[in-house]
Amino acid sequence: MPRDRSASPVPPSPGQQATMRAFRAEELVAELFQQLGYRVQREEAISGARIDIVATKDERSVLVEVVSTSLSRNILNKLRADAARLQSVISIGDGKEAVIAVVAPLSPAAKEWSESQFHVSVWDIDMLLSKAAPFANLRKQFEDLTSLGSRRPAKADTDLGGDLIRELEDHIREKSTRTPSQYEDLCQRVFTYVFDPTLYGFKRQAHTSDGANRYDFICRIRSGNQFWDNLRADFRTKAVLFECKNYDEKITADQVYSTERYLFAGALRTVCFLISRLGPDDGCIRAAQGAMRESGKLILLLSNQDLIELIKLKSDDGGPEDFLDEKIWNFVISLPR
Structure with a gap:
């Protein structure tokens, strides 16, 4: 024809x-x-x-x-x-x-x-x-x-991001103006805002079955995002734990030692984001390196300023994931023998 x-x-x-x-x-x-x-x-x-x-x-x-x-x-x-x-x-x-x-x-x-x-x-x-x-x-x-390819985030979305940034900046300047529970709530709102729907099922004040340990909050990882899929596979984890330390000064190695107790490879729970107002001191970084080197547990040390960067990068698809990926890579390559 x-x-x-x-x-x-x-x-x-x-x-x-x-x-x-x-x-x-x-x-x-x-x-x-x-x-x-x-x-x-x-x-x-x-x-x-x-x-x-x-x-x-x-x-x-x-x-x-x-x-x-x-x-x-x-x-x-x-x-x-x-x-x-x-x-x-x-x-x-x-x-x-x-x-x-x-x-x-x-x-x-x-x-x-x-x-x-x-x-x-x-x-x-x-x-x-x-x-x-x-x-x-x-x-x-x-x-x-x-x-042809321009896209602007919705105004309501940028307003929420701006509000979260102001809360984090105020907290950096004003030290202990928040209770520990309020700081946990702020951190959870940031991660929900930046990573929803990939991170989901957030649960606050979660306890282990024996009641001996309590972590601030935990969430599940939805498949389909390359960064989070790789994190789940590389560290054999089904969830991400979050510990939020509302301290006036930089956190120390003691906070890593107490957090490490919640992580178990056998329970597919090997990743924790340890968040604090000003970030870690040198001893805290060495302790996190030890947890990785000796047990394969990832304790990623984040500060309020890091959370601010995550929020700012949200408008760039893959930006927050790349930020965390770079943090993890720099942490891994700095591990001592």
Whole structure:
């Protein structure tokens, strides 16, 4: 049967649209560097690593990776991978700079955290638009491209996040203005706000069956999120325990020793988030390292400031999980022999 040439063309699939958008983003970033007076080479292989853009001007070489992920999904994972590739090249020779151009929505908190963690310059869409301002047509093309994937959190959601941040900041400044029960409630509200529905079934003031031990609250992990699935598999745990220490000063090793009693590999309960107003002292960190090294128990030490960062990163899909993943990774690689 003859093919009907009048039929409408098949629209590109979501995957094809994402690929087309990524290519377009790279083209626009390359054009921006050209407009800024750089000599641009695309898809350059340097020391075995393929770099999206190498821009050269005078004696300055800038290695650029372009991120264009729909709806900000997993942007921080992509930033980590690109930063590692850039750093491996830059460490080989001098006179090179690393830039990751994010042609997608990225919160200020995610930008600041990425630069501090990955040691590269992050050009978010605001910076790209600012640099493209003298080139009206190019700026318009950036605006058109980013509007396809832009997303803003609902106002009620951002209001709740702002309220939680203010409560945490007030608590940092004002020391013991909260009772232990009020601090537990605040911490639980933060984790519910940031990680619902992946973390669910929160239970306060939970006791072990013999009544001997009580932990502040516990929750279950819903499958389907890569970070939490990996945590559950890596540490053979069915739940996450939370201990909240409402102390005026940094917590000490004693708080780790008392918390460690609640964790048992045989009960599939091996992970605890130990939260405190100001975080741990050095002895507390060594005690948590000992629990990991000797028993395989993960006691992740978090402060009010860490909870604030989690809230700020909530608008970036995967941002809070990446923050915790980086904390756990840094903890693991720092373990003494």
